[in-house]
Amino acid sequence: MKGIFITGEGPEGAGKTSILNRLAKEFSDKGYPILLTREPGGISIAEKVREVILDPKNTEMDARTEALLYAAARRQHLVEKVRPALESGAIVLCDRFIDSSLAYQGYARGLGIDEVYEMNLFATQEMMPDATLYFDIEPEQGLKRIEMHKGREVNRLDLEAIDFHHKVCEGYEILLDKFADRMHKIDASGTFEQVYEQAKQTFKEIIRAHGK
Numbered sequence: 001m002k003g004i005f006i007t008g009e010g011p012e013g014a015g016k017t018s019i020l021n022r023l024a025k026e027f028s029d030k031g032y033p034i035l036l037t038r039e040p041g042g043i044s045i046a047e048k049v050r051e052v053i054l055d056p057k058n059t060e061m062d063a064r065t066e067a068l069l070y071a072a073a074r075r076q077h078l079v080e081k082v083r084p085a086l087e088s089g090a091i092v093l094c095d096r097f098i099d100s101s102l103a104y105q106g107y108a109r110g111l112g113i114d115e116v117y118e119m120n121l122f123a124t125q126e127m128m129p130d131a132t133l134y135f136d137i138e139p140e141q142g143l144k145r146i147e148m149h150k151g152r153e154v155n156r157l158d159l160e161a162i163d164f165h166h167k168v169c170e171g172y173e174i175l176l177d178k179f180a181d182r183m184h185k186i187d188a189s190g191t192f193e194q195v196y197e198q199a200k201q202t203f204k205e206i207i208r209a210h211g212k
């Protein structure tokens with residue numbers, strides 16, 4: 001594919017969405033062909049699946065159902081939006097992707113990282129990101145940011161106990177080792193400007209390494 005597929009990952013409130021938005025704006029303004037999108041969502045069918053998965057009223061959702069719904073939304077989003085953009089040469093910035101499933105469903109829910117990975121490889125036909133920005137923060141600090149952000153939807157996963165959020169971070173630590181070649185750790189605990197500067201430097205190195 002001609003484009004570059006870059007994902008943003010991390011626990012709740014790490015600042016992924018804010019930083020990816022600013023990167024997309026700054027680099028689009030400079031003339032780079034950026035497509036900013038998100039998971040679950042990004043296209044109509046996947047946004048509908050998102051509503052079902054994240055509705056806090058759906059308390060009975062089975063862990064495998066949850067993992068399959070994320071993978072189904074991912075499949076449709078990839079086919080309908082991400083792959084065509086990459087084929088046209090875009091730099092796709094995606095707010096969460098497969099690593100979220102591995103950390104949240106594979107590790108924190110206990111389904112198994114390898115099992116969830118296998119199932120997702122079927123959904124994506126083995127497509128993986130070229131690079132991933134991992135926003136590293138203690139779950140307590142991230143959740144506090146979300147509490148302060150009054151306009152944000154509170155979703156079903158935000159409402160999990162703090163132990164679950166610690167497990168999500170442990171899961172991501174495993175992924176940082178497993179996928180050391182593509183994962184870039186950003187310290188997300190500082191001010192927005194400090195985090196943005198790190199993310200921007202890393203982003204520039206990634207696109208340079210891919211010839212852009």
Ligand SMILES: Nc1ncnc2c1ncn2[C@@H]1O[C@H](COP(=O)(O)OP(=O)(O)OP(=O)(O)O)[C@@H](O)[C@H]1O
Nearest residue numbers: 012013014015016017018145146149190191192195
């Ligand atoms: N470095 C920062 N310091 C303080 N607040 C921040 C920082 N970065 C983002 N925020 C604020 O924290 C809140 C959550 O940020 P954001 O939505 O970007 O996080 P996120 O990682 O996408 O969260 P989630 O995945 O849970 O949706 C927002 O109100 C945002 O303005």
Ligand SMILES: Cc1cn([C@H]2C[C@H](O)[C@@H](COP(=O)(O)O)O2)c(=O)[nH]c1=O
Nearest residue numbers: 039040070096097100101104105157158
């Ligand atoms: C893609 C994906 C996401 N999740 C979780 C992580 C978050 O709790 C929500 C998405 O909300 P956000 O505000 O857009 O970050 O869904 C998951 O558990 N598994 C996944 O594959």
